[in-house]
Amino acid sequence: MVITARQADVTVITLIPNRSANGRQLKLFFLPLAAISLLIATFWTFMGAWVVLPFAGLEVGLLAFILHRVWLFNQRQQQITLKRDTIAIDDDEPAFASNCLLQRSETRLSIANSPAAEVDEVCLFDTAHRVELGGFLNNSDKQLVVTELKGEGLPVFLYVRADSSM
Template sequence: MVSVKHQPHYSLISLQPNRSADWIHNKWLMAGMAGVALIIATMWAFFGIWIVFPFAGIEVGLLCYMLYRVSKNTYRTQTLSFEKDFVHIQSNHKATRPITLNRKDTHLEMSESPRDWYLPQLVLVTPDHHVPVGDFLNQTDRHQLYEEIKKMGIPAWRHHWWKH
């Protein structure tokens, strides 16, 4: 999701991934799947095949671990602040430090695959830095971010200029 706020002295672009389920919904899914696996394992154990219990536990454990990892990544955010002379980039992922770029030396590059086999990559580039932005966004949001950064007055180009 891309949201833009214009203030008198700066403009702010906030980025966050689309989230179809909150953590509470994921916990309900985990509990439901654990309940179903427990019922099935209990029925098999009732017929003497008790070895099903460890595999049911492993299955539920892996589901819970994967749902936790995916849910954790949906809470990532990135903020781009465009001031008169500087561009500030701040992220909440893995204790990354804020990055400040000189606005007059900054341009935006969008690299795409020839047949759209992977998502386009957006990078803010200066002579000293290459900062990827919006890595967690879907394709529509990445194109929207590209257009919003162009509206901020940052020079932008695409590696495949003939597309779209």
């Protein structure tokens, strides 16, 4: 999802992954599955097949871990603040939380296309930095980001990637 806010000479573009489920919905998905799995494992434990219980616990633990990672990914957000002289990029991904400040006069927009997608990769770069924008976005949202940044007057470099499947 791409959200753009403009005030005077400042434009803020916020990039957020498309979310099919929020945290509450993930819990409502997890709890019944975990309860059923542990209920069945407990039944078989009382029937004498005690070796089932650790594997059920492993299954529930793995499901909890995967759903937690999905939730963390869905919380990711990138914010691009375009001012008259600077472009600030704030990325709050837990593993790679970073802030980058680019000089607007030296900043270029790089768009990589591949045969499989209209927009494969969108980057902002200057002489010292290269930052990928919205790696978690779908193609239509990446195209929207490109449109917004072109509208801000950034110079564009377009290149086509060779198809790697051949």
